[in-house]
Amino acid sequence: MSGGPAVRISIESSCEKQVQEVDFHGTETYVPPLSMSQNLTKLAQRIDFSQGSDSEEDGGDGEPRDREWVNQETEEEEGTVKFQPSLWPWDSVRNNLRSSLAEMCVLHDVLSVVKGKNYMALDPVSQDPTAGKTPQVFQLISKKKSLATAAQVLLKGAEKLSKSVTENQENRRQRDFNSELLRLRSQWKLRKVGDKILGDLSYRSAGSLFPHPGTFEVIKNTDIDLDRRIPEDYCPLDVQIPSDLEGSAYVKVSIQKQAPDIGDLGTVNLFRRPQKNKAGAQPWHVKLEAAQNVLLCKEIFAQLSREAVQIKSQIPHIVVKNQIISQPFPGLQLSISLCHSTGEKKSSRASPEKPKPDDHLYVLEHNLHQMMREFHKQQLSSVVMPHPATAPFGHKRLRLAGPMAYDKAEISSLQQSEGLLEKIIKQAKHIFLRSRTARTIDSLASRIEDPQIQAHWSNINDVYESSVKVLITSHGYEQICKSIQLQLNIGVEQIRVVHRDGRVVTLSHQEQELQDFLLSQMSQHQVHAVQQLAKVMGWHVLSFSNHVGLGPVESIGNASAITVASPNGEYAISVRNGPESGCKVLVQFPRSQIKELPKSDVVQDAKWSQLRGPHKEVNWSKMEGRNFVYKMELLMAALTPCP
Amino acid sequence: MYLKPKDKTGERKVSMGVTCVCQIPVTEGKSVQQTVDLLHKKLEQLGAVKQGSFCVDCETYQSTGNAAGQPSKLLYVMHNSEVPLSCMALFEGGPCLTADTNFDVLMVKLKSHFQNAKGHKVECRGSRYRYCDFLIKVGTVIMSSSARGISVEVEYCPCVVPGDCWNLVREFMQSFLGNNVPELPTVFAAKPEGLFAPADCVDTMTQYLELFNKLRKLQITGSNVR
Secondary structure, three states, rough: OOOHOOEEEEEEEEOOOOOEEEEOOEEEOOOOOOOOOHHHHHHHHHHHHHHHHHHHHHOOOHHHHHHHHHHHHHHHHHHHHHHHHHHHHHHHHHEEEEEEEEHHHHHHHHHHHHHOOOOOOOOOOOHHHHHHHOOOOHHHHHHHHHHHHHHHHHHHHHHHHHHHHHHHHHHHHHHHHHHHHHHHHHHOOOEEEEOOOEEOOOOOHHHHOOOOOOOOOOOEEOOOOOOOOOOOOOOEEEEEEHHHOOOOOEEEEEEEEOOOOOOOOOOOOOOOOOOOOOOOOOHHHHHHHHHHHHHHHHHHHHHHHHHHHHHEEEOOOOOOEEEEEEEOOOOEEEEEEEEOHHHHHHHHHHHHOOOOOOOOOOHHHHHHHHHHHHHHHHHHHHHHOOOOOOOOOOOOOHOOOOOOOOOOHHHHHOOOOOHHHHHHHHHHHHHHHHHHHHHHHHHHHHHOOOOOEEEEEOOOOOOOOEEEEEEEEEEOOOOOOOOOOEEEEEOOOEEEEOOOOEEEEEEEEOOHHHHHHHHHHHHHHHHHHHHHHHHHHOEEEEEEOOOOOOOOOOOOOOOEEEEEOOOOOOEEEEEEEEOEEEEEEEEEEEHHHHOOOOOOOOOOHHHHOOOOEEEEEOOOHHOOOOOOHHHHHHHHHHHHHOO | OOOOEEEEOOOOOOOOOEEEEEEEOOOOOOHHHHHHHHHHHHHHHHHHHEEEEEEEEEEEEEEEOOOOOOOOOEEEEEOOOOOEEEEEEEOOOOOEEEEOOHHHHHHOOOOOOEEEEEEEEEEEEEEEEEEEEEEEEEEEEEEOOEEEEEEEEEOOOOOOOHHHHHHHHHHHHHHHHHHHHHOEEEEEHOOOOOOOOOOOOHHHHHHHHHHHHHHHHHHHHHHHOO
């Protein structure tokens, strides 16, 4: 096809006609020959023009001429299209031919330009094999260069990566700080002042009136080396507490006395000061709790010392530095002290202050804390909503004071009168009285074997009152000798003793009173026991007296006496028992048994022999038997005639 | 005679009883203070014990925003140290009310309706004596910073029915006032006879108000004379 305009197209008619079909009788039916135009079309359609289309592009230079061609052709074309629409099938042929022509022209032009050598020269183009010929040095340099470029790319990437890692870490730390802050905020009151974050340690929101501001500052912990490994206990958040709240503090309550008889007052050492950190607790939380505890202790002590100064008592309370000394009972000293130790100085300061390791009254210390909180709550509940907008704050009943015209006495009865110190002194008195009562009973029980004394303490008691049941019995005769059962109600200042029969005796706080009382009860018990025993043995009680008016005077209580007669009335036993003088047992014999009767002028007759004879004292200590009642039983048995 | 029940401690509740307030004329040739001292001496001789001091004050307010033609009424706001948290407001010849001390603040807010007559402030200060069940208060009435007269208040604490104990009170007053014993106060006289009509602090304040008004009039007449 590159023949251009010289393409030879032969148009010829076929000599033979094609046979369409042959009949049975040999007649051939021919296909009617194609007309001239039909034949042409058929031939033209056979030509594949697309074969040479790829050479069309390189005809850039020949464009102007091509234009000319196109212009010429368009004119012609318009003419042909107008007059020969039937030539349509030739159109593609014509187009292709024309483009081929254009290409050929361009090629011709180029060749002519090249040939002229004025504008263009043909040079051989260096192909790949020519590169192999470059020197090795150059090759090396180029390799090095390309490696350097690659390294640079890698380095850049690494740098980017490391930067992003540190950024991430920083972010995480920041996030940690924020999350810690969030956690802090969920447990403590925080507020932002300027660029600082301040927190509130005080119990003011809980009703405290203590003027200490109790603020702490939240700071970001930045003094940590980023390159090193982060220590385990590292926390991005730190708190700064006021210097006067640092360390640990506690309020110590103790009772001192010259005689070491109250050593058993302090119970076991419940909490040694530096409590172990709870696992998982944040360091700031531990720090803040300690500081808050210091604050509360200070508040308690401030309140106590204020009251100690204000309250007028017979023996004034003494406030010295960090100690309040009060005298609940004569010869007794209640001391409440605030022990505040700040970290390092602890060891040096604690040793001289604590001669005895545990003379603490932990119950009272605990109660102090509790009462302070109660006080807080009371303060809070008076301000709590809803309350009338026009009435003054305070007790609900106090609001009525104005409109109901309460006078001074009524108002003062409404106001809480008892302070923290008064309460704690009362509690201390009670605790002291209770422990001393226990000690008195115990010492009596261990000292005196006959009769026995038992004390049953109640487990649950009030802060101001507790009770103990005291039983006095004789060993082996518990069932028949139950006469003495005492209920001791130990109060703040005195002990109330309730007898089984409902009699009430009030004893003061003096130890001796209780001891004397118990001794007299024990002596009475013996006589009661004889009475009970007589009933069991079939003896008759002739006389009985709890308080005998005759005989030697006892220094404590009264002697009691009983006289019992044997079943047949022949013998009589008289017992006199005093708390101090001890027991004296006399047996009266019948007159008939006595050999040397005193001569009497009056009682000569035989009938008088039935009269009672003289008394004889029994040498009681020589009697057989392990205790008084047993001895008595043996005596009675001996005097009862065999049937 | 109806007596107030005793409380747990065995003492009768120390509360407002039947009270009589009267004015004592200044003794001839003596100053107010001297007369008061004389009374104190008499009471101490009797065996009364001094128990602090007392103060009764009264402020006068004039109602302003009245309808035309009506005379403007006076409102007296009084305080008594015996009932420290209360404030009594008495209308001239009308109702009275007891409120808490915030009432003073309320009066400031009601400025447009009640105007404070500043010059009319009256105060009565003095000592408080206790003689068994009797409470005696001898005070000097001060108007515009000058002593105008002497008041004596006697209260019989255990009883709240004036008719039951008036004679007792009068007898007691005779013992140190001599002839200056007053008649039964009008506030009590106005109470229905025989019914249980307890005396309260408003009765006391009414008596004080009457006394103040009397002294005020005296002052005016006195100044006229002068």
